[in-house]
Amino acid sequence: MLHLPVLITDLGLILAAAGVTTLLFKKIRQPLVLGYILAGMLVGPHIHFFPTVTDSESVHIWAEIGVIFLLFSLGLEFSFKKLVKVGGSASITAIVEVAFMLLIGFVAGKLMGWALMDCIFLGGILSVSSTTIIIRAFEELGVKHKKFAGLVFGVLIVEDLVAILLLVLLSTLAVSRQFAGAEMFFSILKLCFFLVLWFIGGIFLVPTFLKATKKLMNDETMLIVSLALCLLMVMLAVKVGFSPALGAFIMGSVLAETTQAEKIEHLTKSVKDLFAAVFFVSVGMLIDPGILVSYAVPILIITLATIIGKFLSSGMGALISGQPLKTAVQTGMSLAQIGEFSFIIATLGITLKVTSDFLYPIAVAVSAITTFTTPYLIKTSEPFYLFLERKMPQKWVEGINRYSSSTAGITTMSDWKILLKAYTFNTIIHAVILIAIIFAGSRYLQPFITEHIINGNKGIIISLIVSLIVMAPFLWALAIRRIERKAHAHLWLNKKYTRGPLISLEILRIGLALFAVGFLIYQFYSTWASIIVALALIILAMTIFSRRLQAFYDRMENRFLYNLNAREEQNKQPEILPWDTHLTELTVSPESDLVGKSLIELAVRERYGVNIALIERGTKMIPTPGRDERLYPNDKVMLIGTDDQLAAIQELFNGAIKDNDETYFPKKDMTLQKIVINSSSPVFAQTIRDSGIREQTQGLVVGIERKGVRILNPDSNLIFENEDIVWIVGNNKKIPDLLRKT
Structure with a gap:
């Protein structure tokens, strides 16, 4: 008789339960994540009315793969360029929200008498909102075009990075079991170092590789290569002491900067959906319904703390960042839930065996409740704002409006700020690259050469020379390269006050470069004589070959910038406007009356008060289209207008209303x-x-x-x-x- 492996049986049971529950949840228009969790509870060890998964260890391995692909997918939607572009408003709002929710979670746990690690992890669980739930709610309610939605998406991008940082810090804290300031600082420094290094290396290498192999890539090979890159970065992250999830997220964010990002996201979606389903089912398997009943009061308290705390902290952060009261209220009520990252943080606590058994199911229960409440909170956000505006003292409302208007103005930077910002950026980037080359040369290159090519002192000398050659362009950029020439020239003209500090900055740059060379040589030879001789040689070489080093560095920099900006140039869109007027993207439905009509016929500016800034048709971009340009099915149109104007025209794009008063004919x-x-x-x-x-x-x-x-x-x-x-x-x-x- 044939024997079917238990893993296949369990997988079949998991997917069958997930399929039934998700069909049900689609029918009742609820998030599929909750359906997966319910499926996990049904096939888990705590409910015996249904067949139970037997090999839970194998399921947990599949679930870890699910976390990897889930984070890889989030990385594809993240991208560091988006993080840079979210602006001060989203960054300030996210930081204020995360800080307050960490504190609220910790205090709530302490008031309920929980252990220290439970309180810390509770704060982490409550600090991050759910990207999946918010996007789904925005799509169903049709509010993606509104101004506050752009701010919410920006906050979610910042929160994704904060969640990654929390995973690293909580892992360090769980292992050490104490607040070791030096160890925590080292962990943050190590994370920042590898984030910068992986981002620079990834942007320089991965897009170049994808471009070189583009003609060989069909859908199958692109899928295999993308997953291979993801798992290779996972292996590298684990090798240097980080979680697999971090590696997947980083590779996703690197691929998000390539011109193939949309295609990769489309190809990997099915793989992500499959393994993410297994992950969320495994989440449900860990929930004991009895614990939910026993901890009903803490669940209610934490749910209220989540909704009220996130509303107040996000709203306050938005107000501080200069947003109007209406946007602040809508943002706060949109972010009042927890989701997938909260599950991952809770799973981390269980995996490291540092949290109590009840914390995980409580987090899931709170997530389920806040998932149900999110659409209703978003719907009622505008009426609640109107209520607040009526009840608040008029002076407060006027003060908030004045503050919002004042922060919307254009800010200027002094020459010193421009120069110091550029010097700091230049120093950090090249210091990270040089440190990486030094350790790669001393720990990997030198042992390899002395063991496999040339033994003894000759092998060490060859390793040192190769390392110095690789370092040379970056040493030149760190010590000699001219940065922000215009600002530097303006400051140099002021002889009395600025030449001294400028000379000091240049000396500091040269000193850092010499220190890097000395540190490299010290890894191979510990004698001062050899260090001095090598320093003299590298200074002489950089002086003689300065122009060649500059040309070589410029080629590398241009390649990096080209890779970094390729996707943006391909999908170039205008910048977001201030005040209530903002940009949104709408797609022309094939059923819309707009199809085939020219812009002069449509007269959207005269009839709706909006302007068309850009039309995206496949890979073709039509900025500021002319009056004779026509709209075609599936055109993506960038419109400029207020929330009300964009809401009025959205139905026309969707084909829900007619552009004229003619009756429909079959x-x-x-x-x-x-x-x-x-x-x-x-x-x-x-x-x-x-x-x-x-x-x-x-x-x-x-x-x-x-x-x-x-x-x-x-x-x-x-x-x-x-x-x-x-x-x-x-x-x-x-x-x-x-x-x-x-």
Whole structure:
């Protein structure tokens, strides 16, 4: 008799339960994540009415793969360029929210008498909102075009990075079991170092590799290569002491900067959905319904703390960042939930065996409740804002409006700020690269050469020379390269106050470069004589080959910047505007009355008060389109307007309303008709364009027979003549009224 492995049996059971529950949750229009969790509870060890998963260890391995692909997918949606562009408002809002929720979670746990690690992890669980739940709610409620939605998405991007940082810090804290300040600082420093290094290396290498192999890539190979890159980065992250989830997130964010990002996201979606389903089912398997009943009061307390705390902290952060009261209220009520990252943080506590058994199911229960409440909170956010505006003292409202208006102005930076910012950025980037080369040369290159190529002192010298050659362009950039020449020149002209500090900065740069060389040499030779000789040689070489080093470095920098900006150039869009007017993207539905019409015909500016800034048609970008440009199905249109204006035109793009007052006619009314023109016909002696056939009859002239000559698809400037036989495709009820002799 054939024996079926337990893993396959369990997987079949998991997917069957997940399939049934997700169909049910789709029917009742609830998040699929909750369906997966319910499926896990049904097939888990705590409910015995259904078949139970037997090999839970194997399921947990599949679940870890699910976490990897889930974080990889979040990375594809994240991208560091987006983080840079979210602006001060989203960053301030996210930081204020996370800080307050960490404190609220910790205090709530302490008030309920929980252990220290439970309180710390509770704060981490409550600090991050759910990207998946918010995006789904925005889509269902049709508010993605509104101004506050852009701020919410920016906050979510910042929160994703904060969640990654929390995973690292909580892992360090769980292992040490104490607040060791030096160890925590070292962990943060190590994380920042590898984030910078992986980002620079990834952007330089991965897009170049994908571009070089583009002709060889079909969907199958692109999927395999993308997953391979993800898992290789996972292995590298684990090798240097980080979690697999961090490696997956980093590779996703690197691939998000490539021109292939959308394709990779599409190809890996099915893989992510499969393994993420297993992960969320495994989440449900760990929930004991008995614990939920026993901890009903803590669940209620934490749910209220989540909703009220996130509303107040996010709203306060938005106000501090200069947002209007309306945007702040809507943002706060949109972010009042926890989700997938909270599950991952809770799973970390269980994996490291530092949290109590009850914390995990409580987190899941709170997430489930806040998932249900999120759409209702978003819906009621605008009425609640109007209520607050009526009840608040008028002076407060006016003060908030003045503060919001004042922060919306353009800020300028002094020459010193520009120069110091550039010098700091230059120093950090090249210091990270040089440190990486030093350790790679001393710990990997030198042992490899001395063991496999040349033994003894000669092998060490070769390793040192190779390392110095690799370091040379970056040493030149750190010590000699001119940065922000204009700001530097302005400051240099002020002899009395600024030349001294400028000279000090240049000396500091050169000193850091010499220190890097000395530190490298010290890894190979510990004698001062060798260090001094090598320093003299590297200074001489950099002086002689300065131009070549500059040219080589410029080529590398241009390649890096090209890779970094390639996707942005491909999908270039205008910047977001201040105040209530903002940009949003709408897609022309094939059923919309906009299809085939020119912008002058649509007159969206005159009728709706909005402007069309850009049309994206496949890979083609049409910025500030002209009046004769037409819209076609699935065009992506960037519109500028207020929330109300964009809401009014959104239904037109979706095909929900008609662009004119004509009644809808069924497909069967579209027929091919033959009309004979005579001197008394309303269209006689008019051009096809001026005749109004298209506008008044929804018809199209497809052919004309004139004096025995047939003209197929006639030009719109052709004039109707007596005894023309005209073939028209259109509404058979309207064409006769216009063309037949009355």
